[in-house]
Amino acid sequence: NCSCKSCDKSQGTCSADTNESANKYSEEINTRWLPYIMKISNAVASYTPCDKNACSCHYPLLKKDLAVFKDGITKNMIQSARERGTFYQIINKKLYRQSDCMFPSRCSGIEHFILKIIDTLPDMEMILNTRDxxxxNRRFGDVKPVFSFSKTAEYMDITYPAWTFWEGGPAISLYPTGLGRWDILRKSLGTSAEEWTWSKKKAMAFFRGSRxxxxxxxxxYLSREKPNLVDAQYTKNQAWKSDADTLYAPPATxxxxxxxxxxxxxxxxxxVAASFRFKHLFLCGSLVYHIGDEWIEFFYPQMQPWVHYIPVRAGATKEEIRNLLDFAIENDEIANEIAERGQQFIKHHLRMKDVLCYWRKLLRSYAQLLKYSPEKEEGLIHIRPKAQ
Ligand code: UDP
Incomplete structure (x- = not known):
């Protein structure tokens, strides 16, 4: 993807004196960092930002997910997918669900959004998977319509915005009823970002989470070797049995x-799948290092490597990570620019109204694919909005 005169296609790099974008930094930079700088300037140059006022930013994914069902969805396809998730119906602007749900707070987090837009939705029925x-899997050939919050390209699941935007996220000691309430976290993270402006932040990498x-x-491991550069420690989760589960160290707070x-x-x-952590990190105004590119949530595809975050190869070694951190430390202004673009993206394109908007477009587009008119099934429970 080289755009310069003296271009090494295998590396995607340009020599400093022939490229305009590189010249911007040429006095300070060591040629060591030129490949990264070129990746950033190429990615930024080819990136078209979404319109702030439209919520169509994320639609390409739903179009792609639903394209598999272009010949329509039959009652038989729904029946064959029932064991893969929780069965829901929308009939006459009312939401119905099979009485049991494997993870009640996850169902509740999903229902919160559907109930908000129910007056705009036609009759339909669907299978919502609340597992991680x-x-x-495309390899098995059967075309089954199942909604899931996260997937890789190997799966044909229809991606929906996770329950955790409202409730039902991982329960840790800080969020005993489960991480959720994106609306509240957006504000509290915004306040923290205002306090910790870029120049006040510690030039260190940070990670806390379970294994x-x-x-x-x-x-x-890098954190253990270079504690002044990285503070990354494992915490306990429900599966924790011994220090082996925290890489032979006591669990961190x-x-x-x-x-x-x-x-x-x-x-x-x-x-296990995509981590809910991702969206929160951007709102700090910090530079996000995103490892691996396989697992997505509905908003990931519109975020671009080098534009909004630093991509890191899944399975990257300590040395590769160290190198990418050194790059950011030695190119503070560039690092800050990426951090700001990431922060702006989540601020403007992952608002509660964007989540609702995606749900609406997704369900309306899905309903159009049904080749039959669903009829209210016996034995389902009527889901009503919860008292706030
Ligand atoms: N988390 C947190 N502080 C911690 C540990 C975890 O806020 O000290 C959050 C983290 O951001 C994530 C959730 O708790 O959204 C679960 O994290 P964990 O690493 O256990 O699992 P993950 O879902 O990332 O696989």
Missing amino acids: WPQV TSSERDSLV EVPLEEHCQYKFLFNFRG
């Missing part, structure tokens, strides 16, 4: 997301 893991994926180990804002460099890793 997506359900319909839901071993991809996190390299950073924890949990740290509220707002306190993450003290640090310039914040790390996001997948857990």
